[in-house]
Amino acid sequence: MKELAAKYSAKEVEDKWYAYWLKNRFFHSEPNEKQPYTIVIPPPNVTGILHMGHVLNNTLNDVLIRKARMDGKNACWVPGTDHASIATESKVVAKLKDMGIKKEDIGREEFLKHAWDWKEEHGGIILEQLRKLGCSCDWDRTRFTMEPELSDAVINTFVYFYKKGWIYKGVRMVNWDPVAHTAVSDDEVIHKDTKSHFYHLKYYISDGNGNPTDQYLVIATTRPETIMADAAICVNPKDERHFWLKGKKVLIPLINREIPVIEDDYVEMDFGTGCLKVTPAHDMHDYEIGLRHNLPVLEIIDDSGCLNEKAEILIGEDRFVARKKICKMLEEAGNLVKVEEYISPVGYSERTDAVIEPKLSAQWFLKMEKLASMALETVESGRTQFIPEKYMNTYRHWMENARDWCISRQLWWGQRIPAWYLPDGKFVVESTAEAALEAAQAIDPSIKAEDLRQDEDVLDTWFSSWLWPISVFDPQMPGHPDHKPNADLAYYYPTSDLVTGPDIIFFWVARMIMAGEEFMGREPFSHVYFTGIVRDKIGRKMSKTLGNSPNPLDLIENYGADAVRIGMLLCSSAGNDIFYDEAQVKQGAAFCNKIWNSYRLVKGFQVDEELAQAPAAKVAVDWFRAKLSDTVALVEDHYSKFRISDALMTIYKLFWDDYCAWYLEAIKPAFGQPVDKATYDATLYFFEELLKLIHPVMPFITEELWQDIAERREGDTIMYAPTPKAEAFDPEVLKSFELAAEIVNGVRGTRNQKNIAPKQQLSLMIKGAFHSEMIPLVEKMANANVQVVADFGAAQGVGFMVRTLEAFIVLDTLVNVEEELEKSQKELEYQQKFLAGVRAKLSNERFTANAPAAVIENERKKEADSLSKIEILENKINQLKNSK
RNA sequence: GGGCGGUUAGCUCAGUUGGUUCAGAGCAUCUGCCUUACAAGCAGAGGGUCACUGGUUCGAAUCCAGUACCGCCCACCA
Numbered sequence: 001m002k003e004l005a006a007k008y009s010a011k012e013v014e015d016k017w018y019a020y021w022l023k024n025r026f027f028h029s030e031p032n033e034k035q036p037y038t039i040v041i042p043p044p045n046v047t048g049i050l051h052m053g054h055v056l057n058n059t060l061n062d063v064l065i066r067k068a069r070m071d072g073k074n075a076c077w078v079p080g081t082d083h084a085s086i087a088t089e090s091k092v093v094a095k096l097k098d099m100g101i102k103k104e105d106i107g108r109e110e111f112l113k114h115a116w117d118w119k120e121e122h123g124g125i126i127l128e129q130l131r132k133l134g135c136s137c138d139w140d141r142t143r144f145t146m147e148p149e150l151s152d153a154v155i156n157t158f159v160y161f162y163k164k165g166w167i168y169k170g171v172r173m174v175n176w177d178p179v180a181h182t183a184v185s186d187d188e189v190i191h192k193d194t195k196s197h198f199y200h201l202k203y204y205i206s207d208g209n210g211n212p213t214d215q216y217l218v219i220a221t222t223r224p225e226t227i228m229a230d231a232a233i234c235v236n237p238k239d240e241r242h243f244w245l246k247g248k249k250v251l252i253p254l255i256n257r258e259i260p261v262i263e264d265d266y267v268e269m270d271f272g273t274g275c276l277k278v279t280p281a282h283d284m285h286d287y288e289i290g291l292r293h294n295l296p297v298l299e300i301i302d303d304s305g306c307l308n309e310k311a312e313i314l315i316g317e318d319r320f321v322a323r324k325k326i327c328k329m330l331e332e333a334g335n336l337v338k339v340e341e342y343i344s345p346v347g348y349s350e351r352t353d354a355v356i357e358p359k360l361s362a363q364w365f366l367k368m369e370k371l372a373s374m375a376l377e378t379v380e381s382g383r384t385q386f387i388p389e390k391y392m393n394t395y396r397h398w399m400e401n402a403r404d405w406c407i408s409r410q411l412w413w414g415q416r417i418p419a420w421y422l423p424d425g426k427f428v429v430e431s432t433a434e435a436a437l438e439a440a441q442a443i444d445p446s447i448k449a450e451d452l453r454q455d456e457d458v459l460d461t462w463f464s465s466w467l468w469p470i471s472v473f474d475p476q477m478p479g480h481p482d483h484k485p486n487a488d489l490a491y492y493y494p495t496s497d498l499v500t501g502p503d504i505i506f507f508w509v510a511r512m513i514m515a516g517e518e519f520m521g522r523e524p525f526s527h528v529y530f531t532g533i534v535r536d537k538i539g540r541k542m543s544k545t546l547g548n549s550p551n552p553l554d555l556i557e558n559y560g561a562d563a564v565r566i567g568m569l570l571c572s573s574a575g576n577d578i579f580y581d582e583a584q585v586k587q588g589a590a591f592c593n594k595i596w597n598s599y600r601l602v603k604g605f606q607v608d609e610e611l612a613q614a615p616a617a618k619v620a621v622d623w624f625r626a627k628l629s630d631t632v633a634l635v636e637d638h639y640s641k642f643r644i645s646d647a648l649m650t651i652y653k654l655f656w657d658d659y660c661a662w663y664l665e666a667i668k669p670a671f672g673q674p675v676d677k678a679t680y681d682a683t684l685y686f687f688e689e690l691l692k693l694i695h696p697v698m699p700f701i702t703e704e705l706w707q708d709i710a711e712r713r714e715g716d717t718i719m720y721a722p723t724p725k726a727e728a729f730d731p732e733v734l735k736s737f738e739l740a741a742e743i744v745n746g747v748r749g750t751r752n753q754k755n756i757a758p759k760q761q762l763s764l765m766i767k768g769a770f771h772s773e774m775i776p777l778v779e780k781m782a783n784a785n786v787q788v789v790a791d792f793g794a795a796q797g798v799g800f801m802v803r804t805l806e807a808f809i810v811l812d813t814l815v816n817v818e819e820e821l822e823k824s825q826k827e828l829e830y831q832q833k834f835l836a837g838v839r840a841k842l843s844n845e846r847f848t849a850n851a852p853a854a855v856i857e858n859e860r861k862k863e864a865d866s867l868s869k870i871e872i873l874e875n876k877i878n879q880l881k882n883s884k
Numbered sequence: 885g886g887g888c889g890g891u892u893a894g895c896u897c898a899g900u901u902g903g904u905u906c907a908g909a910g911c912a913u914c915u916g917c918c919u920u921a922c923a924a925g926c927a928g929a930g931g932g933u934c935a936c937u938g939g940u941u942c943g944a945a946u947c948c949a950g951u952a953c954c955g956c957c958c959a960c961c962a
Contacts, residue, residue, distance in 0.1 A: 006922070191960065198962085221962060234962095271961045284960070345960055358960085393888050394957055401958080502956085537895085570910075571896060577955085579896065587911070590924040597922035604921075637900095646898070649910065661926085671920055745928090751916095752928045758919055783919095834905080846942040855903045855943095862905070 004603065008596035010560020010589075014700045018131060026719050027136045029076035031491035037068035037075045038495035040469050041137065042508070046081035046144060047088055047122040050129035052534040052542055052580055053501065055552045056572060059565045060499045060531065062135045063644060066696035068496070069136070070723040076492055077136060078472045079127060080143035083119075085414040085461045086180055086351045092118050092413070108412050115413045129553060134561045134699045136719070141472065145464040146415070149475035154415045154464045155431050157515075158407075160479040162429040166367040167407075169419075169427075173287045174406060176359035178305030179352040182410035183363055185460065186403065187506055189347040189356050198342035199224045199327065200273065202335045203233060203250040206258050212251055217242070217261075218337055220272035222344060223282070224330060225322040227252055228311045230259055231286075231295035232278040237263040239274050253335040254326070255312050262293050284358050297360060305357055319357070364408040364417060364457070371514040372402040378513050384523040387642045391502060391530055398506050405511075407460045414458030421453045466511035469495050469524040478519045498525040501533065529642050532577035539579060555585055562698040563588035569648050569697060591652060592701050595694070598660050599705050601668070602683055608674035615776040617679040620666035623737040624686055626729035627658050633726035635693065648697050655690055662741065666777060684709060689724045740774040740781075743807055746800045747782035750809055754798065758783060765789045768805035784809075799876060801827070804868045806876075821880045828873040835866040 021027060029036075039061055044054060061077060069075035092115045093103055103111045123144075130137065143150060161167045174183035200220050204212035219233060230252050235242040245261045252259060266289055267276045280290030281299040290297060300311035305319045313329075314322045330336040347356035376399040378384050379392060386392050408417060420436040421427045428439040433449070440447045464471075471477060474489035494516065500509060509528055516524030534542050542549035555564045566588030572578050613621075631654045638647035667683060669675045675683075688709055695702040695718050706718035747764060756762070762784040775786045792799070797811040798820065841847050842859055 004921090007924080008922095189960090219962080223962085266961095268961050273962095276962050278962095283962080285962080344962085347960065356960095388889095390889055390956095397887065397958065505957090573897065576897080581896085581911090583911070584896090586924075590922095593922065593924050597925085599921085601921035641900080643898090646909095649898090652910085660922090664921085665926095668921090748927055749929085755916075758917075758927070838905095841942075844942055848942085850942055851903065858904055865905090 004596070004600045006597070006600075008560075008593045008701065010562060010592065010700065011557070013704045014132075014134070014556075014561055017700055017703045018134065020703075021136070021717065021719065022139075024715055024717065025140075026717055027077070027138050028140050029074055029138050031487055032074055034072065034074040036492055036496075037065070037071075037073035038492040039065055039077045039497055039499070040472055040495055041077065041079045042498075042500045042504075043080045043082040043143075043145065043465060043468065044126050045084035045087055046119055046124065046126075046146075047084070047091065048081075048126050050126050050133075050552050052549055052552060052568075053531075054126070054130075055133060055564065056531055056534055056568045056578060057499055057501070058130055058133060058135050059568050060529065060572075060644060062133070062565075062699070063569070063696045064497055064499070065136055066699060066719065067639060067723065069719060070692065070695065070721060072722060075136075076138055076141070078141045078143065079130070079135075079137035079139060080141075080468075080472065081123065081127065081145070082461055082465050083144070083146040083414060085409060085411050085458060086182065086184070088115065088118070089411050089413040090180055090352065103412070111412050132553060132556050132561060134565065136699070143468075143472045145461070145468075150464065150467075150471050151415050152431070153467055153471040153475045153477045154459060155418050156477050156480045157467060158415075158418055158459065158463075159429055159431045160477075161366060166370070167364060167429075168367070169362060169364050171360060171362050172365070172406070173284045173358050174361055174363055175347060175349075176303070176357045176361070177349040177352055177354050178303065178357050179354035180349065180411070181303055183359070183361060183406060183408065184349055184351070184356070185406050188350040190350050191345040191347050193343050194346040196222050196342050196344055196346070198222060198272070198340040199330075200337040200339070201227070201253060201277075201330060202337055203253065203275075203277075205245075206249040206251050208249070210251070210256065210258050212256075217245060217250065217275050218273045219275045219277045220340075221277055222342065223279075223323070224326050225307065225314070225319055226279045226282045226300065227277060227326075228255055228257075228307075228313065229279045229281050229298045229300040230257075230277045231280050231290055231298065232259050232262045232293065234262050234264050234267050234276045234278050234289060235274060236265060236267040236269045239267075239269045241274060245275075253330055253333060262289075262295075264289055264292065281360055282358055287358070287360065299360065301357060301359070303359075305354075363406050364419075365404040366407050366463075368402040368404050371518060372399045372510075374517040375399060375510055375513040378517055378523045384513060384525060385527050387527060387529045391505060391528075394502075395505060395510065399510065405460075407463050408455075408457040409460055410456070411458050414461065415464065417455040417457050417459060419455040421455070422447060423451055427455075462507050462511060465508055466515045467519075469493065469498075469512055469516060470519055493520060494523055495525045497527045497529060499529045499531060502530040503533070505530070527642065532572065534578045534580050537579050537581040539577075542580070550580075550582065555582075559585050559589040560592060560700070562592050562700050565697060566591055566648065569645050572645050573643070591656070592698070594656055594660065595698075595701055595705070598655075598664060599687065599709075601664060602687055603708075605669070605680055605683070606674040607677055607680045609677050611674060611676035613676045613678045614667075614669075615773065616780045617667040617676070619737065619740075619773060619777045620663050621679060621682045622733055624658065624663045625682070625727075626731075626733040627654070627737075628686060628689060628724065629726040629729050630734065631658075632693065632724050636726065651690075651693050651697070655694065659686065659690060662781075666781060691718060692721050693724050695719070695721075736771050736774060737777075739770070739803065739805070740778050742802045743770075743778050743805070744781040746802055746807055747778075747784055747809065750798055750800060754811075761785065763787075763810040765792055765795070765808040765810065766805060767792065767808070770805060801869060801872060804865055804872070806872050817880055817883060821877065824873055824877050824880065828870065828877065831866055831870050831873065835863065835870065838862045838866060 042057065065075045065077045096103060096114060158167065175186065175189045177184050198220050200218050201224065202216045202218055205215040207213050233250055235245060248261050249258050250261060266285065278286045278289050278295060280287045280295050280297045282301060298310055300307055301319055302308045307314050307317050307322050309315050314325055317325065327336065349356055376396060379395055418431055419427045419429045420440060422440055422444060426443060428436050430436040430439050436452060437449050440452055470493060473492050474486040476483055512524045516522060536542060536548040540548060552564065563585050567585030570584045570587060631650060635647050635650050638650060667679050691702045691706045703718050751758065764784040764786045766786060766788050770788050772788065779786050792808045795810045797809045799806060799808040838859055842863065848856060
């Protein structure tokens with residue numbers, strides 16, 4: 001670096017150093033004798049692009065991993081992506097649709113080719129973007145959940161659990177997404193209060209021969225289009241209003257099918273009319289009632305959400321269109337009593353936002369009971385800790401109520417379920433077609449390969465990603481019968497910390513813990529740091545439709561990656577939502593510039609080897625050495641508690657306030673003058689220590705300056721420089737400097753008040769116990785001549801108090817005595833009140849009897865300090881009065 | 885409906901088992917400065933009944949109870 005510009009330019013610097021890091025393979029990790037520190041990335045969607053949530057998450061990850069690396073650990077951050085079956089498949093379907101192709105027409109294999117093309121074209125962009133952010137992932141270890149090895153891991157896992165008896169196929173009411181044409185898990189359904197209508201319908205009592213009598217009952221429903229699937233009307237057995245209905249049969253309006261009236265406690269007497277239409281095929285609860293009462297199940301809605309021929313009427317109509325039409329028909333038929341406005345929770349698909357249709361279908365399930373209780377114990381025992389802890393409660397609640405996991409999806413993009421059906425409907429589960437054939441032939445020796453039909457469904461994407469902390473190191477999985485111990489897995493597992501959003505605590509975090517316990521017999525990570533959700537500054541979630549999400553790459557382009565990282569970290573405390581504001585990124589950029597310019601100053605110093613160290617510089621060097629150690633300890637404490645933004649703020653203030661505003665100002669030679677060698681060396685040393693402290697949060701600028709601050713060779717990097725260590729120091733050094741600084745502040749405050757230019761040198765007298773070695777420092781920082789005196793004499797000027805010291809600025813200009821008097825009297829009043837408070841405490845017997853000795857001691861000190869201040873003030877007031 | 889968390893300065897948040905002069909930080913605001921590294925800067929200043937009500941205690945932002953509001957999770961009263 002030859003000449004330093006007055007402004008820091010991130011762009012020139014960042015690409016250069018990232019390329020350098022890559023070239024030297026600094027991010028790469030192999031097992032060695034050092035302590036491992038491992039993070040697996042929360043795999044983003046393979047075709048996703050970077051958004052602010054990723055920026056937050058990956059910045060935190062990178063801070064942790066860089067810190068660990070500098071702490072001397074063998075840091076390994078494994079990157080990768082997941083295949084996101086629903087999201088990706090729906091994108092590919094949409095693309096094919098634009099080309100006029102339906103996926104059913106081209107078939108599974110052809111479709112998958114398109115999907116892989118899509119993945120090749122759009123995949124991995126996000127990983128490129130993470131490089132821009134400075135993420136130090138071990139790219140040689142990049143994984144994808146659908147790469148062949150990891151797919152094998154998934155299939156093997158399925159077979160493993162099947163053979164263990166924990167996977168079963170069951171007919172269940174599932175959440176059907178009629179747009180994506182797949183079942184989705186309970187967790188992927190979002191309930192939103194939705195404005196709808198409550199339709200009150202007359203059902204006439206049958207005369208027993210399928211003809212209506214003139215008696216009727218009224219039911220209330222939000223889904224009149226499903227009445228054709230009704231199997232019964234249900235009332236509460238205790239409901240006196242409906243006793244007369246016992247044993248009766250009623251007729252479904254419009255189609256006149258006869259159904260019985262049944263009784264079940266499930267029906268709430270005071271809700272609706274107390275009569276419930278039971279539609280087992282299209283309602284979860286009704287299905288349960290149907291099971292209890294042996295009711296037939298009649299499905300009238302098809303996979304796309306349209307009525308089928310079993311509905312008898314409105315065949316082929318979409319369920320919502322049918323709802324409108326049937327209302328009209330019911331009204332015309334005289335069955336519609338009234339329609340109420342009604343708000344009720346409706347389930348929507350997380351992926352497609354389609355209204356979920358409860359649907360009966362055959363699905364694969366994984367039993368949760370054992371896995372959940374193991375995973376709960378992992379967290380309750382503290383082997384995995386949540387940060388913040390509050391998520392523990394949420395986690396426990398879920399684990400105690402976990403329902404079996406529906407792991408099949410009616411999609412093609414994903415790992416196909418390794419179940420093969422025999423012609424007679426029996427099936428075998430094996431990891432390969434060959435093994436399946438063998439197993440099938442054990443059942444029926446006449447079976448040939450072409451007789452077997454593999455299950456059409458694929459597995460839930462989370463069924464891949466729950467293996468992530470294991471499979472990225474050892475795709476064969478320890479559950480595999482031929483498993484051989486793997487060096488990577490043995491070394492890197494369990495991973496250290498996981499950084500992720502609380503929204504996937506059940507989808508992903510809980511299930512990784514389950515897999516970890518099942519396959520490894522221990523937790524997959526020791527800490528889980530939950531970030532908040534990134535919102536805009538008025539609290540709205542960032543979303544494409546609102547357009548309130550900035551493009552992180554634009555921000556990096558404009559402000560630099562270091563600034564963007566700081567901007568995110570400044571406003572993030574664990575578990576709290578992040579209110580993102582570009583102003584914070586600007587603050588980050590300003591910090592870069594501050595670091596840059598302080599370096600310009602330091603680098604510009606002329607050194608005179610012969611020169612003796614200036615007294616003010618010596619004091620400053622001693623002080624900053626202590627201050628650095630003091631702060632390093634504090635920063636370490638913050639990191640150990642995952643208070644990343646506090647750690648950052650502590651470093652920020654150390655650099656800006658302590659190093660720049662105090663230290664550098666104190667040692668800075670006069671214009672054109674050289675600095676002595678001892679001070680110069682100390683200054684460079686401090687600067688380098690500070691760079692190391694800052695590096696995990698701002699990797700680029702720190703590398704740039706670190707490379708320049710001393711002679712470096714190819715292959716040197718700040719990335720592996722050791723984290724500054726806190727050293728022992730004398731606390732008195734800090735205290736006496738702080739006292740001097742307070743005096744300086746007092747002078748500066750007076751300057752401001754009296755409008756005295758900083759250039760104008762002042763004459764300052766100090767009365768009381770003040771270290772003489774601090775005098776040169778005060779003289780320099782306050783631009784004043786300092787004398788420690790026993791008496792101020794008859795000098796004209798302005799006084800102020802610092803703790804129990806009294807200071808006096810001599811001024812030629814006339815001083816407003818009245819003003820001074822008033823100021824002192826106010827201060828006196830405050831002190832007297834304060835003293836009264838302290839004395840009240842001390843004279844309270846119960847206080848002195850109960851409070852710890854240290855607290856009482858402190859109160860006595862307060863009393864003494866206050867007394868001496870009062871004395872000083874009273875003297876001063878007298879003097880002022882006399883001088884009038 | 886059930887559970888959990890929150891409410892501290894204009895904004896975002898600290899405040900670590902009740903006790904160091906405890907009411908803090910950053911940003912924002914205001915005042916004065918182009919002082920030879922930095923105006924993306926320097927030096928100062930103002931600003932809060934710690935949501936409300938009661939209780940425990942010598943002592944409460946901190947512990948307890950209730951109230952109000954906010955947020956999150958779980959749960960399809962059709």
